[in-house]
Amino acid sequence: MNLTDINKLIDFAIEQEHAAYAFYKEASEKVTNPGVKQLFEELAQDENGHANLLEMYRNNNAVGELFKNKVVDYKIAETQDMPPLSTNMKPAEAIAIAMKREQAAAELYHSLANNAIDKKIKEALERLANMELGHKHKLENAFVDIGYPEVF
Numbered sequence: 776m777n778l779t780d781i782n783k784l785i786d787f788a789i790e791q792e793h794a795a796y797a798f799y800k801e802a803s804e805k806v807t808n809p810g811v812k813q814l815f816e817e818l819a820q821d822e823n824g825h826a827n828l829l830e831m832y833r834n835n836n837a838v839g840e841l842f843k844n845k846v847v848d849y850k851i852a853e854t855q856d857m858p859p860l861s862t863n864m865k866p867a868e869a870i871a872i873a874m875k876r877e878q879a880a881a882e883l884y885h886s887l888a889n890n891a892i893d894k895k896i897k898e899a900l901e902r903l904a905n906m907e908l909g910h911k912h913k914l915e916n917a918f919v920d921i922g923y924p925e926v927f
Contacts, residue, residue, distance in 0.1 A: 802815045885900075888904060
């Protein structure tokens with residue numbers, strides 16, 4: 776496998792993290808609910824941190840160390856519709872948007888991995904999908920806490 780190919784893959788992942796950052800940052804500026812605003816601001820910072828982490832791994836040629844742990848997928852996002860982004864959305868709706876975005880990112884990386892011919896590129900794509908599933912997992916936990924208060 777060619778290091779240039781892996782770097783292109785990581786560059787693509789970094790672009791995706793920057794796009795997610797921009798989305799969450801813009802969303803945080805549009806909403807009026809203070810809790811939702813804070814959630815989107817935190818998600819924007821998380822995505823920025825993920826991009827920085829990917830850059831660090833790329834710069835140190837340590838892509839193989841990315842996100843080795845397997846993440847459990849509760850598939851809660853799959854049960855939710857994508858709510859429209861609005862200025863007066865509830866926290867559960869904001870989390871649902873974030874879950875769906877992370878789900879889509881994980882599905883993208885899984886799809887690319889399924890079509891990869893090179894074993895190391897396939898493994899790197901699976902690691903990136905796993906990273907996105909980690910974000911989704913965190914959001915699904917928050918969604919259960921906020922979206923289903925009757926569980927308390």
